Amino acid sequence: MTANSLxxxxxxxxxxxxxxxxxxxxxxxRLSANGxxxxxxxxxxxxxxxxxIHVPLGYGKLFKEKSVNWMYQTEPxxxxxxxxxxxxxxxxxxxxxxxxxxxxxxxxxxxxDRWRQRGNTGWGxxxxxxxxKKAENQTRGADQFHGTGGPLPVSxxx
Amino acid sequence: MGxxxxxxxxxxxxxxxxxxxxxxxxxxxxxxxxxALGQRVxxxxxxxxxxxxxxxxxxxxxxxxxxxxxxxxxxxxxxLLQLSGVGPADLLRKHGxxxxxxxxxxxxxxxxxxxxxxxxxxxxxxxxxDTVNHPLRRTLAGARYALFRKGWLTIAAGTAGAFFKTNPxxxxxxxxxxxxxxxxxxxxxxxxxxSGFTASVCQLRPESRGSLRIRSADPTVPPEIRIxxxxxxxxxxxxxxAIKILRRILNAPAMKPFVVGEYDPGAKVSTDAELLDYxxxxxxxIYHPTSTCRMGNDALAVVDQRLxxxxxxxxxxxxxxxxPDLVSGNTNAPIIMIAxxxxxxxxxxxx
Numbered sequence: 483m484t485a486n487s488l489x490x491x492x493x494x495x496x497x498x499x500x501x502x503x504x505x506x507x508x509x510x511x512r513l514s515a516n517g518x519x520x521x522x523x524x525x526x527x528x529x530x531x532x533x534x535i536h537v538p539l540g541y542g543k544l545f546k547e548k549s550v551n552w553m554y555q556t557e558p559x560x561x562x563x564x565x566x567x568x569x570x571x572x573x574x575x576x577x578x579x580x581x582x583x584x585x586x587x588x589x590x591x592x593x594x595d596r597w598r599q600r601g602n603t604g605w606g607x608x609x610x611x612x613x614x615k616k617a618e619n620q621t622r623g624a625d626q627f628h629g630t631g632g633p634l635p636v637s638x639x640x
Numbered sequence: 641m642g643x644x645x646x647x648x649x650x651x652x653x654x655x656x657x658x659x660x661x662x663x664x665x666x667x668x669x670x671x672x673x674x675x676a677l678g679q680r681v682x683x684x685x686x687x688x689x690x691x692x693x694x695x696x697x698x699x700x701x702x703x704x705x706x707x708x709x710x711x712x713x714x715x716x717x718x719x720l721l722q723l724s725g726v727g728p729a730d731l732l733r734k735h736g737x738x739x740x741x742x743x744x745x746x747x748x749x750x751x752x753x754x755x756x757x758x759x760x761x762x763x764x765x766x767x768x769x770d771t772v773n774h775p776l777r778r779t780l781a782g783a784r785y786a787l788f789r790k791g792w793l794t795i796a797a798g799t800a801g802a803f804f805k806t807n808p809x810x811x812x813x814x815x816x817x818x819x820x821x822x823x824x825x826x827x828x829x830x831x832x833x834x835s836g837f838t839a840s841v842c843q844l845r846p847e848s849r850g851s852l853r854i855r856s857a858d859p860t861v862p863p864e865i866r867i868x869x870x871x872x873x874x875x876x877x878x879x880x881x882a883i884k885i886l887r888r889i890l891n892a893p894a895m896k897p898f899v900v901g902e903y904d905p906g907a908k909v910s911t912d913a914e915l916l917d918y919x920x921x922x923x924x925x926i927y928h929p930t931s932t933c934r935m936g937n938d939a940l941a942v943v944d945q946r947l948x949x950x951x952x953x954x955x956x957x958x959x960x961x962x963x964p965d966l967v968s969g970n971t972n973a974p975i976i977m978i979a980x981x982x983x984x985x986x987x988x989x990x991x
Binding site for chain 1: 643644645646647648649651652653654655656657658659660661663664667669670671672673674675676677678681682684689690691693700701702703704705706707708709710711712713715716717720785792793794795796797798799801811812813816818827828844862863864865866867868869870871876920921923924925927929935936937945958959960963964965967968969970972973974975976977978979980981982983984986987990
């Protein structure tokens with residue numbers, strides 16, 4: 483047994499998800515839903531208990547809040563006069579979905595069709611649309627493009 | 641042009657933690673560990689078998705019987721792969737990391753949306769600036785939110801948006817506009833003391849590509865991020881043309897009742913060369929990094945169409961880093977879609 487390997491006493495799970503962000507929280511829910519698989523979800527940041535996370539306009543307060551934000555910087559950007567560009571990224575349960583601008587925008591159907599045309603079978607617009615709908619709880623109601631039974635509320639601004 | 645929808649419920653943010661983790665937290669088969677920083681994926685040969693992570697002073701390990709899934713985002717997923725010995729071999733060796741797989745594509749092809757903002761002086765005291773800078777209005781806005789979950793505190797990063805083409809021959813819009821009912825010299829800093837609002841342009845399909853490389857074998861050291869914004873002629877021209885079109889929108893007759901004039905960059909910036917200089921001087925991000933662990937079939941693609949890391953077993957990447965290229969819009973909804981689709985594939989493969 484070397485220092486680099488697992489010990490028999492280490493805990494075991496079926497799946498280990500590294501990062502409880504916009505994607506990791508979805509995975510943790512779906513992979514644990516049928517009760518057959520054990521899941522460990524690791525998050526570098528703290529619980530999402532900062533009150534500004536839950537107030538939409540609070541993103542302004544979290545923009546440089548290092549307790550929940552990685553606060554990365556780019557290297558000096560050659561075409562931007564050597565300036566470094568600040569890169570806020572969520573570091574808490576929910577990841578950047580806990581600190582972002584909350585906009586629900588899917589992109590263009592051409593984006594996904596281009597992915598498919600580049601050889602990514604299964605990722606064309608018709609392939610991904612069902613998953614946008616599955617995620618969604620659209621307050622305007624369901625239609626050909628929108629779903630209402632999913633976990634993610636999508637609302638008009640009040 | 642239209643009003644944006646948001647990931648909110650009754651005036652509160654619906655992060656994926658609220659929407660997905662909340663309902664799952666009580667499950668006996670789901671364990672959530674916070675303040676647990678992934679140090680590296682553990683391999684037996686080319687099979688991922690577990691993860692080493694640091695929680696406070698404790699270095700811990702856990703075994704994955706089926707799979708390890710990295711969903712740490714476009715910066716931290718490739719960083720963690722490189723720290724684990726999966727990445728460009730020369731880079732890994734330079735930092736004394738044993739090479740599990742020489743994968744030149746890990747951290748390659750980083751993309752982001754750049755944002756260039758125009759600030760307008762508003763002729764009516766209807767902007768967030770007016771509320772924030774007025775103690776009574778500010779208090780009322782706070783009370784309105786506390787009581788009814790309505791009003792200014794429910795505002796997202798953009799209330800209205802628009803998509804347009806800088807060239808009529810394009811098949812679909814190449815620029816997105818975000819309208820913000822407030823203004824500031826720099827995002828994250830205090831709002832102007834005059835009535836103001838902001839509109840920004842964002843080139844949707846930049847050609848520029850950057851990279852992400854570890855700076856150290858220490859997982860707590862931030863990676864080296866190069867986006868190379870505006871590094872192609874198309875990207876520079878598109879930004880300049882986009883600002884010109886946005887200016888036409890902001891000076892349209894319908895805007896007249898609300899507009900005093902342009903505050904930033906202002907009339908002193910008008911030629912193409914001056915506009916490009918303004919983009920260089922003030923351009924920033926709209927926070928959409930992707931494509932550092934790109935899906936595809938070519939030599940630099942990191943994951944396959946089932947989001948499995950090519951050349952390894954038991955390891956997937958599921959987040960914005962797998963986008964073959966950046967989508968023409970905000971990235972959060974597509975990333976949630978990617979995770980939904982990946983969940984189905986993982987459960988299918990478990991059968």
